[in-house]
Amino acid sequence: DAKTTQPNSMESNEEEPVHLPCNHSTISGTDYIHWYRQLPSQGPEYVIHGLTSNVNNRMASLAIAEDRKSSTLILHRATLRDAAVYYCILRDGNSGNTPLVFGKGTRLSVIA
Amino acid sequence: NAGVTQTPKFRILKIGQSMTLQCAQDMNHNYMYWYRQDPGMGLKLIYYSVGAGITDKGEVPNGYNVSRSTTEDFPLRLELAAPSQTSVYFCASRQTGLAKNIQYFGAGTRLSVL
Numbered sequence: 001d002a003k004t005t006q007p008n009s010m011e012s013n014e015e016e017p018v019h020l021p022c023n024h025s026t027i028s029g030t031d032y033i034h035w036y037r038q039l040p041s042q043g044p045e046y047v048i049h050g051l052t053s054n055v056n057n058r059m060a061s062l063a064i065a066e067d068r069k070s071s072t073l074i075l076h077r078a079t080l081r082d083a084a085v086y087y088c089i090l091r092d093g094n095s096g097n098t099p100l101v102f103g104k105g106t107r108l109s110v111i112a
Numbered sequence: 113n114a115g116v117t118q119t120p121k122f123r124i125l126k127i128g129q130s131m132t133l134q135c136a137q138d139m140n141h142n143y144m145y146w147y148r149q150d151p152g153m154g155l156k157l158i159y160y161s162v163g164a165g166i167t168d169k170g171e172v173p174n175g176y177n178v179s180r181s182t183t184e185d186f187p188l189r190l191e192l193a194a195p196s197q198t199s200v201y202f203c204a205s206r207q208t209g210l211a212k213n214i215q216y217f218g219a220g221t222r223l224s225v226l
Binding site for chain 2: 104
């Protein structure tokens with residue numbers, strides 16, 4: 001799987017939008033962009049994923065650059081419960097059973 | 113909605129002891145995974161399984177064994193515990209098919225080897 005680059009940490013004020021960047025300059029045409037997050041003392045949980053078009057769900061939005069070499073996870077109104085480590089992961093859509101590969105992610109702190 | 117259940121939640125082992133970390137899922141998922149997470153690090157894959165009777169090594173399999181006799185269960189065995197195996201262990205599962213490809217994780221087992 002291609003590599004991703006994320007900032008080590010970010011900080012946000014409560015109730016403000018948060019934009020978490022991810023660079024993946026070596027992404028291939030069949031790689032899906034996945035985001036997971038890990039709340040303190042919990043296992044990771046799925047947030048969102050996409051291939052080419054921007055995606056929205058109840059948790060977040062995913063904005064994908066036109067050249068697909070970068071993407072941004074958007075939390076529209078950060079809450080204290082959003083404080084977590086966010087992982088950006090590429091997964092080959094042609095791969096049947098290759099597991100997700102986790103990097104160090106971005107640690108998001110939310111200030112009240 | 114149990115999802116992925118891991119037991120125990122915490123365990124302290126002495127060097128050389130053995131134990132089995134249990135993982136069960138009730139979503140009829142074919143794929144199951146074991147990861148470990150050291151402090152401040154991302155998750156590293158230990159073993160995975162694509163179905164009952166089939167297992168394969170991940171990035172860090174040394175010191176561990178797995179079996180998959182049923183779809184629901186995927187236990188991880190530590191035969192001779194070492195301090196380097198002090199970590200948090202996460203089990204995960206996902207359904208077959210690439211459309212969703214979402215992995216569901218358990219709450220983890222925190223293991224200390226002293």
